[in-house]
Amino acid sequence: MTKQSVAVITGAAGGMGRAITAALLKDGRRCFGIDVNHKALEEMEQDLGSSFRGLKVDLTDAGQIAACFESIHQEAGGVDILVNNAGTCLMSEFPNIPPAELDLQMNLNFSSAFHCSQAAIKLMQGRDGVRKIINISSNGAYNFDVFDPPHYRASKAALDTLTKDLARRFARDKISVNSIAPAMTETPLFNVVSQEVLDAAIAQMPHGRPMQPTEVAEWVRFLASPAGDISSGNVIILNQGRDVR
Numbered sequence: 001m002t003k004q005s006v007a008v009i010t011g012a013a014g015g016m017g018r019a020i021t022a023a024l025l026k027d028g029r030r031c032f033g034i035d036v037n038h039k040a041l042e043e044m045e046q047d048l049g050s051s052f053r054g055l056k057v058d059l060t061d062a063g064q065i066a067a068c069f070e071s072i073h074q075e076a077g078g079v080d081i082l083v084n085n086a087g088t089c090l091m092s093e094f095p096n097i098p099p100a101e102l103d104l105q106m107n108l109n110f111s112s113a114f115h116c117s118q119a120a121i122k123l124m125q126g127r128d129g130v131r132k133i134i135n136i137s138s139n140g141a142y143n144f145d146v147f148d149p150p151h152y153r154a155s156k157a158a159l160d161t162l163t164k165d166l167a168r169r170f171a172r173d174k175i176s177v178n179s180i181a182p183a184m185t186e187t188p189l190f191n192v193v194s195q196e197v198l199d200a201a202i203a204q205m206p207h208g209r210p211m212q213p214t215e216v217a218e219w220v221r222f223l224a225s226p227a228g229d230i231s232s233g234n235v236i237i238l239n240q241g242r243d244v245r
Contacts, residue, residue: 003128006076007224008032008069010059010116011086013040015187016136019213020083023221025051029081032072034059034116059086059112060104069119078127081224082120084113084159085136089152091192102151109155114162121166121175130174130229134220135163137179137235143243146183146204147197156181160235167233176232180219183239184210206240 007024011017012033021031025048033054035041041054053075057068072079087109090101117133124131140148141156160179167177184201190210193201202210216238222228223236237243 004028004030005080005129006030006032006072006078007081007083008034008072008079008116008120009083009085010034010112012054013037013044014085016185016213016216017085018044019217020085020136020220021048021052023214023217024081024083024224027221027225029224030076032076034068034086059116060107062111062115065112065115066119069116069123073123079120079123079131080127080129081132081134082116082124083134083136083220083224084116086112087136087155089140089148089189089192091149092151094150097149097151105151106155106158109152110158110162113159117162117166117177121170124175125173130176130226132224132228133163133166133175133177134223135159135177135179136216136220137163137181139181139183139237139239139243141181141235142237143183143239146201147193163235164233171232176223176229178223178228178231178233179235180216180223181235181237182211182216183237183242185216186210186212204242206242211238211240 007029009021012021013035031052034057038056055068057064090105092101137159138156140153163177163179
């Protein structure tokens with residue numbers, strides 16, 4: 001790369017976010033990590049060096065998101081890659097999902113990506129090459145055999161629809177937009193389910209193990225690379241072949 005490209009990763013301090021950040025740094029990018037966990041971001045800055053900067057942001061607050069991207073604009077001049085990775089799985093079961101939990105689930109998994117994409121696309125305009133938005137979705141958006149609750153599924157399905165809309169809308173602007181939809185991946189979200197549920201889900205994986213964040217991160221790295229320039233509007237399913245019918 002003749003000029004250092006700028007990547008923004010949301011949920012950077014989580015297990016998947018750290019792996020994605022490390023993968024993008026391998027290719028010499030300047031990375032901005034967005035997370036609500038300020039202490040973890042500071043630790044990442046110490047570990048990763050000057051090419052990484054952490055920004056504490058509450059991603060459920062559209063105003064904070066806008067201010068964050070303005071800060072990135074002032075510091076870096078623009079954005080080349082956005083990875084909408086932030087999200088969680090809230091586990092109340094239907095029909096006993098409280099309204100506040102539904103709102104939080106949608107805000108974390110969908111609305112944050114919507115607002116970050118709005119802000120990032122403005123900063124991608126006029127940049128060289130094919131710019132990238134990479135959304136971390138979930139196989140829960142389409143596989144109804146697994147334990148995911150309906151508000152989680154809905155948030156990820158909405159994210160995939162956003163992926164396809166933005167891919168079509170900005171194709172001629174050379175902004176590519178894709179979703180990666182992993183199945184069972186070993187992250188701190190494992191802690192939100194019982195061991196019995198976890199064991200049953202892992203038993204369904206053809207390789208007999210969950211996937212690792214580093215494996216998913218390499219797919220993000222691929223899409224962010226020039227090899228990913230011609231891919232847009234796709235939901236890339238990573239599941240070891242589990243759901244092939």
